[in-house]
Amino acid sequence: MQLQPVEHSGLAAIVLLGGCILTTGEPEAWEPDGSTGPTSGATTGGSAAESSSGPVADDTDTSSSLDTGPAESSTGADLDCTPWSAPWIGAPCMQDGDCAYDGGYCLRDDQGFPCGTCSQACEMLCPDLEGAPETFCVDGTDVGIDSTGHCLSKCDPALLPGNGCRDGYECAALSRYMDAGITAGVCVPAGFWEPMSECQQALVDRGVAFVPTTHELDHPDGHPELDCIVVDPVLLYSPVLGVDLRGGGGDTDPVFVACETALAIADTAEIATQMMPVGAHELIHYGTYNCRVIAGTSSLSNHAEGRAIDIAGFVLDDGQELTVYADWEDGVDPMVTPEGQWLRGFADTLWDTMTWHIILTPEYNADHDDHFHVDLTPGEMFYE
Numbered sequence: 084m085q086l087q088p089v090e091h092s093g094l095a096a097i098v099l100l101g102g103c104i105l106t107t108g109e110p111e112a113w114e115p116d117g118s119t120g121p122t123s124g125a126t127t128g129g130s131a132a133e134s135s136s137g138p139v140a141d142d143t144d145t146s147s148s149l150d151t152g153p154a155e156s157s158t159g160a161d162l163d164c165t166p167w168s169a170p171w172i173g174a175p176c177m178q179d180g181d182c183a184y185d186g187g188y189c190l191r192d193d194q195g196f197p198c199g200t201c202s203q204a205c206e207m208l209c210p211d212l213e214g215a216p217e218t219f220c221v222d223g224t225d226v227g228i229d230s231t232g233h234c235l236s237k238c239d240p241a242l243l244p245g246n247g248c249r250d251g252y253e254c255a256a257l258s259r260y261m262d263a264g265i266t267a268g269v270c271v272p273a274g275f276w277e278p279m280s281e282c283q284q285a286l287v288d289r290g291v292a293f294v295p296t297t298h299e300l301d302h303p304d305g306h307p308e309l310d311c312i313v314v315d316p317v318l319l320y321s322p323v324l325g326v327d328l329r330g331g332g333g334d335t336d337p338v339f340v341a342c343e344t345a346l347a348i349a350d351t352a353e354i355a356t357q358m359m360p361v362g363a364h365e366l367i368h369y370g371t372y373n374c375r376v377i378a379g380t381s382s383l384s385n386h387a388e389g390r391a392i393d394i395a396g397f398v399l400d401d402g403q404e405l406t407v408y409a410d411w412e413d414g415v416d417p418m419v420t421p422e423g424q425w426l427r428g429f430a431d432t433l434w435d436t437m438t439w440h441i442i443l444t445p446e447y448n449a450d451h452d453d454h455f456h457v458d459l460t461p462g463e464m465f466y467e
Contacts, residue, residue: 163250164198171212173236173270174201175249195227195272197251202233207261209234216242219267220260226271232260238268240292240320247294253279256295268294268318280315282342291349292320294337298389301374306381311374313389315342326352327365331395339372341389343459348392350438351457355397358429365398367406369454378450385441391458397429408453411445430455434466442466 167174175198176182176189182201190196203209205220216239224230238247238254246254248270255276259265279287279295286293296318301311318337321328328348329335340348355363370393373386385391396406403422410422418424433439439457447467 162197167215169212169215170201171215172201172203172209172218172234173216173249175199176201190228190233195275197272198249200235200249200252200270202235205232205234205260207232207259216247216270219257219269221257221269222260225257227275235269235271238270238294240294245287246292254294256297258297266297268296280342282315282346283317286317286342286345286349289324289346289349291323291345293317293342293345294320296339298339303375303383303387306376309376309381309383309387311383311387313339313341313372316340316389317342317345319345319348323349323352324356325364326355327398329365329367329398331367331369338368338370338392339389340392341459344371344390344392347438347457347459350436351392351394351433354432354436354438355429358425358432361399361401361403363397363399363405366394367396367398369393369395385458385460390460391456393454393456395454399425406453407445407455411452413445413452430466433457437464440464 164175170176170181170183170187172187174182177191177199179188181199182189182203184201184203186203187201188203189199190202191199207220209218209220211217216236218234219237220232221235222230223233226233226235236248240247243249247268248254251273252270253273253276254268255271256266257269257271257276259267283293283295294317296316298313298316303309303311317340319328319340320337321335327335328338338348352366355366371386371391372389373384375384375387376382377384394407396404396408396410398404405422405425407426410420411426412418412420412423415423418427430442430444434442440460440463441456441458442465443451443456444467445452
C-alpha cells in the first residue's frame with residue numbers, strides 16, 4: 084500500500100507498554116549450520132575472532148549421558164537441561180565425558196553451574212565451533228572456581244532467547260583471563276554476578292535483546308582533556324521490538340549505546356511500527372557511539388557518551404523506503420507529499436512522547452539534511 088496524504092492532527096497518542104520477560108524458558112537447540120549470528124561481546128581492543136584452534140573434528144563423539152527435558156538443579160530450580168545438538172563449550176553436562184571434544188571437561192551443577200556447563204582450559208583464547216555461540220576465556224575466580232583460565236560461552240541473543248544464555252544463566256560483562264582490558268558478555272550462573280541495573284531489567288521486561296558490556300575511557304582526537312564515558316553500556320541487538328536496525332552500510336550489527344539510549348531506541352522502534360497509514364519494520368541509521376566533539380566546537384557530542392543515534396530513514400511494511408535526504412521537504416509546513424508527512428509525523432511523535440530530549444531535523448541546519456539527530460542531553464528539551 085502506498086502512502087496517502089494524512090493530517091498530522093489525526094495522529095493518536097502512543098502509549099508504550101512493556102513486553103514479556105524472555106530470559107527464562109526453554110533454550111533453542113541449533114545445528115552447526117554455519118550461521119553464528121553477530122558477535123555478542125564488546126572488545127575494547129583486539130580481534131573479534133577468539134579462536135585459538137579450529138572447530139571440533141567431524142568424527143567427534145557427540146553422545147551424552149544427559150537425559151533430555153527438564154531436571155532439578157542442585158540450586159533447587161526446575162531447569163531445562165536438554166543437551167545441545169553437539170557437545171561444546173557452554174553446553175550442559177553431568178560429567179567430563181559429556182564434553183566430548185579435545186580438552187573438554189564439565190563444570191558441574193554441584194560446583195554452582197546449573198545443569199553443568201562444558202568448558203576447556205585456556206590462557207587467553209578459546210576455540211569456537213561453527214553454529215554455536217562464540218567462546219571467551221575468563222578467570223575462574225570471577226565465577227567462583229579456581230584461579231585459572233576457563234572457556235565459557237558468550238551471550239548470543241541470535242541463537243538463544245532473551246540475553247543469549249541457557250536456562251539458569253545470565254549475561255555478565257567479564258574481563259578476559261590475563262588480559263583485563265578485553266571484555267565480553269559471558270553466560271554465568273544466574274544470581275552469581277552483580278544484578279542487572281534497573282535500566283537493563285527494563286530492557287529484559289520489554290523483550291529487547293542486548294548484552295551488558297564495559298567501555299574503556301577514551302578521548303576525542305585532539306582533545307585529550309575530554310573524556311568519552313558511557314554509563315551502563317550495552318550492545319543492543321537487532322531487531323528491536325520487530326524493527327531491524329540497519330546501518331548506512333547495510334549491516335545489522337549490534338549497536339553500542341548507554342542503556343537509557345537502548346530504551347529510547349526501543350520506544351522509537353515501537354512508534355515506527357504504529358505509524359499511520361502504514362508502519363515501518365526497518366530503521367536505517369548512521370551510527371550511535373562516536374568519541375568526538377560537536378563539529379566546530381570543543382564540546383563533547385552526545386554520541387561520545389552513547390546517548391545519541393542518527394536516523395536516516397525507514398523501510399515501511401509495504402516495502403517502500405523513505406529517507407530523510409530524499410523525502411523530507413525542507414522549509415515546507417505542512418508537508419505536502421505522503422512521504423514527507425510520514426517523516427514529519429514520526430518526528431512530531433518522538434517529540435510529543437518525549438522519547439528524546441533533542442531532535443534535530445533538516446530544518447535545524449544543512450549538516451542534518453540526510454538524518455534526524457536524536458539524543459538524551461540531560462536537562463535539555465529542543466526540537467527543530
